[in-house]
Amino acid sequence: MWIKRQKKLRNAGVLGLNERNVSYISRYNKRENFPLVDNKLKTKKAATAVNLPVPELLGVIESPAQLKQLPALLKDQQSFVIKPARGSGGKGILVVNHREGEQFFKPSGALLTHGAIRHYVSNILSGVYSLGGKPDVAFIETLVIGDQLLGKYSHEGLPDIRIIVFKGFPVMAMLRCPTSDSDGKANLHQGAVGVGLDITRGTALKAVQNDKIISHHPDTGVKFSDLAIPDWPQLLKLAGHCHDFTALGYLGCDIVLDKDRGPLILEVNARPGLFIQIASGIGLRPRLQTIENLIQKDWHVDERIGYALSCFSAPANK
């Protein structure tokens, strides 16, 4: 049975973690390029340097001595997000979506005081959320207010779009929608919905929650089949640019849609997960191999997107 199933997966072109690690990440992502994307603050600065849109940076706390500046930094902010620069897998993100005087509120309604926020930041600095417990840096950015169009596909949190980019070509995409199960986080392991997207049009292919195919959002009840991401070509272009400024061959680019500013790059991942294949019902390997077999030349980002649009449309019946 196992051998049969393995054959079936292979025929479907599904990429496994071992193959991803050996044949793509270690081959196309140079070690020296990892620090840029493993540190979200560095990624943000590098993206800004090449005029790519990112959520606005409000402040950085690098050492416990700077904790005193925290109230001053937050003085004018009604809502904000605090992140560890090297948090792995979306760990350690604190969202404050409104405040009343010196009282801050999380989306769940939980109350935070200045002291609690200060302690939270000091935890980030001591490396609680970073890989291997290395001392870290905390940064504060504006809270992205999600686009209305996508808001109905999400419970509490902000949906984000993950695009896999190989050698600069966007190859696969999905939308991650927070649910009440996932506590407002776009974390698929905790019950967020993954919606596979047609890379050529930005429309839904199918939606998966906890490894099961669903048709409607469990909290909002909205049908996924009508979903279409606005500004899709613009998103593909942003994703394509991520390859240029990170120099990574195989990456996952996370984009959010801001109500006012449109698509913003949230972060870049050098080891993107493989759930996207489940959400799309499509294996990655054939697409990656198509790109690998292309002639070597300096493709412009528009050429790359044009090529991806021409050959990666999903099968019609899906």
Next chain:
Amino acid sequence: MSSRAQVYLLALVFIASGLGLTLYKNVALNFPLSPGSLTRVWEIEAKVTFWAKPQTITVDLALPQSQDGYQIIDETFASSGYGFDIRKKGTQRRANWTRREAGGQQTLYYKLKIAHQKASPVPSEPPQASPIPDKLIWSPAQEAIAATLITQAHALSADPSSFATQLLKQLGQHESIKGSQSLNDPHHRVSAANLALQLLTRAGVVSHIVRGISLTDRVHNQAASELLELYDGQNWQIIDPITAHFGLPEDFFIWQRGGDSLLQLEGGRRSKIRFSLIANDLPAKNVALMHAQEPNATLIDFNIYSLPVEKQAVFKLLLLVPIGALVVVLFRVLIGIRTSGTFMPVLIAMAFMQTTLLTGVGLLSALVLVGLWIRSYLSQLDLLMVSRIAAVLIVVVMLMAVFSVVSHKLGLEQMLNMTFFPMVILAWTIERLSITWEEDGAREVAVQGIGSLTVAIVAYLAMTHALVGHLTYNFPELLLAVLGIILLLGQYSGYRLNELFRFRSALD
């Protein structure tokens, strides 16, 4: 060369050299591949006694050599008051005891241990001019009988070996050939072998006497047995002078082939040599080690055995770590089990080795659960991370102390070994699991906790397996093969077992 090709080449070299060295040690140095295999070791004591004359004494004893089937692994000489030396004489070794003067009965001992195992046989030398046997004083009548015997045997035979057979048969049949016993001088008794040797030499057959002992357990005061060996033109053939059977008898240890007499004495009389034997079944490894102390076994010289014994014990444990690492790699790469901390399960498995499995699992679960509970309280206190982990560490130590005292009072002594749990790692694991709990929920904690425990238990089972322990300790070069396998696994790009299930909905 592409990195892939390099990996394959390196892995091949590592695996081949690891297995090759192991095979060499097994075949050439007799290291057993399985624990508990036994080798029969014979302890032979040769006791030389004589009465000293008032003059300088020289005792010259032929010494045996390793031979096909028997390997000499140890020899000792006991002879108080005597000078001692070993001399080479041709291909033979002879012990030489000397003393200016002595009185009364003298006793000299030579002890050796031989292992019953395959050994490179001493190449049989081409025939040399054998020393002419002691001239016997024969009367003309005796000369005539000897000539008759030879003529008859010659007529009834075709080649040297059949000639010897016929000659020995006639010598044995006292009645039919009347007077052949008369060749034996009543005052100077000649052994059957010596008598036969005289006749064979006279007939021009190249031959000599082979002396040895038949190996029988718990035998005392056995005399050396004598056999004949003759050269048939191509090979040396052994023949029993009494029964005229060809071939070496079973369990026969050759002491001396040809050459001078077994024992030569100057300055004494009534010399006698007697042998006592004891058989022991010893672990094959110990036997291999004993004769590996010979200078030619360089591989052993630079080995763990050359370390002091207590250091060897440490290495015995260290050499198991790669096996644990291999288990971790297998589980992560082939099966896809998630663990908390990559190699933490190996450390846990090593702790289990001290506490035994069930106690270990129980203790570990108790420590982690109580630790998590305390950590959840500490997280409300808004402590700095380093202080918090240190606090958890101290709690872990205190828990260990409490468990130890309680278990000691209850008489559960093996629980006292819990100090082998890596406390710092444990405190870190508790911290990590606690954060995982807050961030990813209790389910993920259970997945990682059970995953780590499963890998630790499998690593423990692998590391405590008698065969694995035996192989890693006695054949450390096998680690090269393990290294090669791990390199190969590093290139494995197939699906993990859990992915077969994880991706099933991708196919719908």
